[in-house]
Amino acid sequence: MVRYKMTMEYDGHLFHGFQIQPHQRTVQGVIEQALEKMTKGKRVIVHGSGRTDAGVHALGQVIHFDYPIQKSFIPADKMILALNSMMPTDIIFKEAEIVDENFHVQYSTKGKWYRYIVSLDHFVDPFKRFYTGHYPYKLDLHLMQEAAQDLLGEHDFTSFAASGGQIIDKVRTIYYVKVWEKPEEHEIVFDFIGNGFLYNMVRIMVGALLEIGNERRPVHDLRRVISAKDRQEVRNTAPASGLYLYHVFYEEVPEKYRLDKKKD
Amino acid sequence: MVRYKMTMEYDGHLFHGFQIQPHQRTVQGVIEQALEKMTKGKRVIVHGSGRTDAGVHALGQVIHFDYPIQKSFIPADKMILALNSMMPTDIIFKEAEIVDENFHVQYSTKGKWYRYIVSLDHFVDPFKRFYTGHYPYKLDLHLMQEAAQDLLGEHDFTSFAASGGQIIDKVRTIYYVKVWEKPEEHEIVFDFIGNGFLYNMVRIMVGALLEIGNERRPVHDLRRVISAKDRQEVRNTAPASGLYLYHVFYEEVPEKYRLDKKKD
Numbered sequence: 001m002v003r004y005k006m007t008m009e010y011d012g013h014l015f016h017g018f019q020i021q022p023h024q025r026t027v028q029g030v031i032e033q034a035l036e037k038m039t040k041g042k043r044v045i046v047h048g049s050g051r052t053d054a055g056v057h058a059l060g061q062v063i064h065f066d067y068p069i070q071k072s073f074i075p076a077d078k079m080i081l082a083l084n085s086m087m088p089t090d091i092i093f094k095e096a097e098i099v100d101e102n103f104h105v106q107y108s109t110k111g112k113w114y115r116y117i118v119s120l121d122h123f124v125d126p127f128k129r130f131y132t133g134h135y136p137y138k139l140d141l142h143l144m145q146e147a148a149q150d151l152l153g154e155h156d157f158t159s160f161a162a163s164g165g166q167i168i169d170k171v172r173t174i175y176y177v178k179v180w181e182k183p184e185e186h187e188i189v190f191d192f193i194g195n196g197f198l199y200n201m202v203r204i205m206v207g208a209l210l211e212i213g214n215e216r217r218p219v220h221d222l223r224r225v226i227s228a229k230d231r232q233e234v235r236n237t238a239p240a241s242g243l244y245l246y247h248v249f250y251e252e253v254p255e256k257y258r259l260d261k262k263k264d
Numbered sequence: 265m266v267r268y269k270m271t272m273e274y275d276g277h278l279f280h281g282f283q284i285q286p287h288q289r290t291v292q293g294v295i296e297q298a299l300e301k302m303t304k305g306k307r308v309i310v311h312g313s314g315r316t317d318a319g320v321h322a323l324g325q326v327i328h329f330d331y332p333i334q335k336s337f338i339p340a341d342k343m344i345l346a347l348n349s350m351m352p353t354d355i356i357f358k359e360a361e362i363v364d365e366n367f368h369v370q371y372s373t374k375g376k377w378y379r380y381i382v383s384l385d386h387f388v389d390p391f392k393r394f395y396t397g398h399y400p401y402k403l404d405l406h407l408m409q410e411a412a413q414d415l416l417g418e419h420d421f422t423s424f425a426a427s428g429g430q431i432i433d434k435v436r437t438i439y440y441v442k443v444w445e446k447p448e449e450h451e452i453v454f455d456f457i458g459n460g461f462l463y464n465m466v467r468i469m470v471g472a473l474l475e476i477g478n479e480r481r482p483v484h485d486l487r488r489v490i491s492a493k494d495r496q497e498v499r500n501t502a503p504a505s506g507l508y509l510y511h512v513f514y515e516e517v518p519e520k521y522r523l524d525k526k527k528d
Contacts, residue, residue: 092390
């Protein structure tokens with residue numbers, strides 16, 4: 001068996017999320033199907049760095065799988081070509097490497113980077129409907145930038161986790177937050193890097209930041225929301241279409257992205 | 265009856281083209297259906313500046329229709345809101361005005377602007393698969409820029425028209441051609457403005473220019489192809505996904521876009 005670590009992009013809008021599910025088109029399902037063809041019937045389990053929900057995209061999802069050595073060993077760059085030739089056009093593999101058995105794509109992560117894009121157009125742009133969230137209301141960028149600082153550092157993010165999850169420990173550390181504008185595209189971009197994110201956490205944080213930008217919450221309301229540890233504090237979950245798993249770190253997150261350290 | 269002229273965008277990838285067809289989802293069909301609901305059952309015929317094929321997009325398609333005055337007159341800006349509220353998310357109306365009965369969206373045109381976008385990525389980017397053509401081979405931008413000049417002016421474009429059309433006069437004038445690069449996106453953009461375009465003409469011109477950029481044709485081969493008046497001269501039609509109806513002119517095409525005059 002050889003363990004391959006592979007970095008990929010996918011357009012999530014026609015997938016029922018990453019995780020395999022019966023009778024649904026999922027990213028994991030499509031890849032495992034291809035690998036099963038390549039091995040002529042052996043099941044190869046694909047592990048992802050984390051799940052993405054239906055409609056959520058990836059620019060830097062990472063997977064690993066153990067591939068049996070059959071007739072011959074497949075070098076990493078050949079594995080990219082082999083898999084890409086079997087993928088539907090909404091998935092593409094960009095990088096591959098052989099890793100040792102101590103590497104685990106989920107447990108070896110040092111950090112994750114999510115990006116959320118919001119279109120500010122009055123109506124939903126037909127070309128962005130699957131690829132952005134949409135907020136056609138008044139929005140103060142500086143208020144959101146100031147509010148985002150309150151998320152940095154280690155907190156119990158219970159207020160920002162969709163209910164129903166099995167995870168008990170809801171303490172996570174956010175290393176980096178940036179809220180910035182793409183004026184030509186009429187878009188606001190939210191970048192979050194942290195040691196992990198709870199179910200729907202990024203979409204709930206974006207929902208709350210938009211409410212602050214629209215002045216429906218005071219600028220430092222997130223401090224109160226975090227302390228409350230109550231999911232009812234934020235009702236506005238931004239839609240899946242704007243969310244991208246942007247990068248997964250397997251080395252320590254670089255110092256320039258450790259704004260939490262500068263904050264202390 | 266009041267005649268409305270309306271400018272619209274659409275993402276063509278889920279439409280079977282502009283023109284209404286039985287049992288197919290088309291742009292014209294979707295708009296006529298909405299208008300029929302608004303008039304409580306009266307058929308309102310929608311005229312387009314021209315057809316677009318299945319998969320072809322529009323950033324500036326223009327339509328007109330005659331709307332019956334029923335209870336009350338609908339101002340142009342209210343017509344935008346009314347129609348947008350009934351459109352699927354892949355269509356959006358941007359502008360509207362009331363025009364007199366001498367205006368006809370097809371026969372009053374003074375020029376059309378088509379844009380074609382080619383992605384140069386090695387593999388098809390999942391996020392571009394419906395929105396660009398794809399050419400992962402060696403491409404010399406300057407050769408294409410030089411070759412494109414041969415298309416300017418009045419020519420018989422028989423060699424660039426899909427066979428089977430009913431149009432006999434295949435003489436058209438191309439006013440403006442620009443081939444340019446978007447280096448960050450790794451894309452080449454082709455802009456064409458002319459007094460009219462034959463069926464598939466832009467996609468066939470792009471196909472020929474790509475062959476020149478790849479040095480599979482000499483740089484001034486288009487002169488020969490035009491003279492030949494033979495569709496067999498260009499076999500490579502660029503795919504629909506990269507094509508955008510960008511703008512329709514109802515005023516004279518501005519001097520800055522009349523490169524054909526400067527050429528003479």
